[in-house]
Structures are given as structure tokens and as C-alpha cells.
Amino acid sequence: MSGSCPHRVLVVVGTRPEAVKLAPVVRAMEEAAGFEPVVVSTGQHREMLDQMLSALQVRVDVQLDVMRERQDLHGLTSRLSGQLGAVVADGPYDAVVVQGDTTTALCGALAAFYAGLPVAHVEAGLRSGVLTDPFPEELNRRLVSRLARWHFAPTLPAGTNLLREGVPVGDIEVTGNTVVDNLLWVVGRGLGTSAFAPEGARRRTGPRIVVTLHRRENQGAVMAALARAVADVADARDAEVVLPLHRSPAVRDVVLPVLGDHPRVRITEPLDYLDFTATLSRADLVLTDSGGVQEEAPSLDVPVLVLRRTTERPEAVRAGAAALVGTDPDDVRRAALDLIDDPGALRRMRSVDNPFGDGHASARILERLDRDLTAAASQRPEAVAARP
Ligand code: UD1
Ligand code: UDP
DSSP: OOOSSOEEEEEEEOSHHHHHHHHHHHHHHHHSTTEEEEEEEOOSSSHHHHHHHHHTTOOOSEEOOOOOTTOOHHHHHHHHHHHHHHHHHTOOOSEEEEETTSHHHHHHHHHHHHTTOOEEEETOOOOOSBTTBSTTHHHHHHHHHHHOSEEEESSHHHHHHHHHTTOOGGGEEEOOOHHHHHHHHHHHHOOOOOSSOOGGGOOOSSOEEEEEOOOGGGTTHHHHHHHHHHHHHHHHHTOEEEEEOOSOHHHHHHHHHHHTTOTTEEEESOOOHHHHHHHHHTOSEEEEOOHHHHHHHHHTTOOEEEOSSOOSOHHHHHHTSEEEOOSOHHHHHHHHHHHHTOHHHHHHHHTSOOTTOOSOHHHHHHHHHHHHHHHHHHTSHHHHHTOO
16 A cells, blocks of 8 residues: 555444445455544444444444434434534545445435545445335435445446446446455354254254345335245244344334244344354355345355345346345245255255455455545645645
């Protein structure tokens, strides 16, 4: 890294997936002489974010506290916008990094834009093609793309989406997804403890299945029907299901009444990342509406059924590691049972190469930021005046 004055970069995290995907970027910045990362945690998530930051050993410099129980998007946006605006004004910063498509990411990008700071968007260019699905994330990610100076696309299709929307090719870097950098870091240090029963203590003859559910557009009747489909699959094949429950009351309200006392379903609190990845790596199958889990499962050779109508991560589906099954409970039941009954199909899904990255995404992001921030610094009036 070049330059004697380090690039002071504000890194904004608010929810569990942002912590996962920005932890390797922060780590890389801390190890690089040319960067001074300042991490702001908005607290959009409270316990789940703290759990993740602590598991991934990310130090927080500025702690906000915006979460409210059952927060609505208006209140959340307003608290984030005001408080992040104040953090940005407390600079100086050379750039602001946001990740993905949460309300924290949108408000972080907006605060930077209002302050005239360049925005680096990590995991740029994901598109489902439907503005309301996922809600409100598809809108958030499109808005962040309008605000960003650097678009770090995880895959070529994501980069192509940006080009189609008129983002200049020179502003796009295809880096791989930082989720893989993080997973490799975790695997290198040793995974945690699986939530499945140890081999000797197994009471079930069927497959081990991980389930996660949380998306806003699935909450309510759709999520209840998905939970019933999970129960049916577990009963039909004597499966052992682990379902770490998101802390959102809107999720708990519908999942617990259906699966809370089910003998084949172990509901846990959100698992520590090390324990979650240990659990995932031992699963035969994962049923999920999560974005991050869609990327981690193929990285750990676990077949995925995506419980959503659309996905902005078509790479895993195209590669054959995942199937988009929708949210109709009959479709979910059929897809899961057909797959469980077809060991050849399960094996083929497991053997697909991970399409999401090679573990060097953070290095590519830093290289580009360093180059452009060094060039920008050399154009500042004081640098120009100091030239012989
Ligand atoms: C948010 C993101 C979503 C992301 C998800 C990751 C938005 C609009 N949505 O959705 O893109 O996939 O995080 O999980 O940014 N809660 C707690 N403790 C926690 C976390 C949440 O109690 O640690 C409860 C609170 O009552 C909160 C509710 O969950 O009001 C919902 O949290 P929120 O961040 O608004 O939405 P998510 O569905 O988690
Ligand atoms: N995760 C975790 N513990 C759990 C469930 C999920 O650490 O009990 C991790 C998971 O490995 C992934 C991230 O949380 O990296 C995904 O978060 P979530 O599904 O909440 O959000 P999304 O990725 O859909 O935005």
C-alpha cells in the first residue's frame, strides 16, 4: 500500500450479514499499512450483530443504538439517517464503505453522499429484477448503486447488471464475495460445535436439515405455511431439523406456534457464527430464505432449496448447487422430498464448484480503494502546493 498518510475509511455495519461480509474487509484494512478503518455499528440489529462482531473479532469504534422492537422502516430509516449523518460529520473520512442492501447500507450511503464523501459498495449489482422482492432490499440495493463511487460486484453477472443500468465500466470491480474470505478465515481457525445430535446419540434415521426463515415478504401466512411444510418433510422422512430462530418477533410469532414443540425440529436461539457454520457443514440439505446462507451452503458443499419466489443470487442455481423452489408449501414439500429420495441428485448438488469467490475479494477491494484514494490525495491543494 502506498502513501504516508493512511486512508481513513468509515465502515458501516448494522445487521448480522453486514458483519459477516465486512469483517474480512476490516481485517484486511487493519493489516494494511495504508488504511485506518473506523467501524460504526448502527445497532439496527442488537444481540445478533453483537454476537457476530464478537465471533468474528471485529472491534467497533462508534456504537449507535437504533434498534427498536418490531421497528418499522420509516422509524428505522429516520433514526439511521440522522445518526449516521452525525457520525459522518464527525470525520474527516476519505471514503465510506457500505455492504449489501439493508436500511443501514442505504442510510450509510446517503449520509456519505450528503457529506460529499465517496461511497464504496461491497456486494454491488445483485438484482432479483422485482422491485418488491425481496422487500425492501431490492429497492435499497438499486438506490445504493445510484449513490456509489465504487461498485464491488461479487460475480460477473452482478457486474453485468450494473453495466446494464449505465454504471461506467471503470467504476465496477468484480471481486468475488467477501463471504468466502470470511468463511475461509473461520474454517482456518476451526469451526464451532454443530447443533445436530452427535453421531452416537442420533435418534433419527433421515437426513439432517438446516432451516432459516426471516424475510419480511415471507412473514405472516406465507411463513406459517413454510413452517408447516418443514414439519411435513421432517415427519415424512424422519429428518433431524435444526432451525436457529431469527430474533424478529414477526418471525417468532408465526414459527413457534407451528414448530415450537415438534419432536423432529430443534429450535435454537441464533447460533454463533462458528456454531452455525459447523451445523451447516454437517447438514445434508438446507432450506432457507437467507441471502448469506445461499452463498455459504455451496461453499460448504451443502445443497440449498431457496424458499423464495426470486433470487438475486442466480449463480448457485445456474451452477446446480441450489434450486429456487418458491413459497408454495406444496412445491416446497415436493422439492424437498424428491431431493431427499434422490441421493444422486444430492451428490451432484454437493459437487458443484463454489460460484461466489476465491477468498481474495477483500484484497481486490483494498487494492482498488488504495489506488484511487492515493490518486485523489495527490490532487488535494496541499499536496499540489508541496510539489517541487
Ligand atoms: C434485516 C434486513 C435484511 C437482512 C436481515 C438479516 C432491512 C430492511 N432488512 O431484516 O435485509 O436480511 O436484517 O437478518 O435492513 N431483533 C432483535 N434483536 C436483533 C435483531 C433483530 O430483537 O439482534 C428484532 C427487533 O424487534 C427488530 C426486528 O427483529 O425490530 C427486525 O429487525 P430489522 O433489522 O428491522 O429487520 P430484519 O428482518 O432483521
Ligand atoms: N447465521 C448465523 N447464525 C444463525 C443463522 C445465520 O451466524 O443462527 C449467519 C449465516 O451464516 C449468514 C448470515 O447469518 O452468514 C445470514 O444472515 P441472515 O440470513 O439473517 O441475513 P441475509 O443474509 O438473508 O441478509
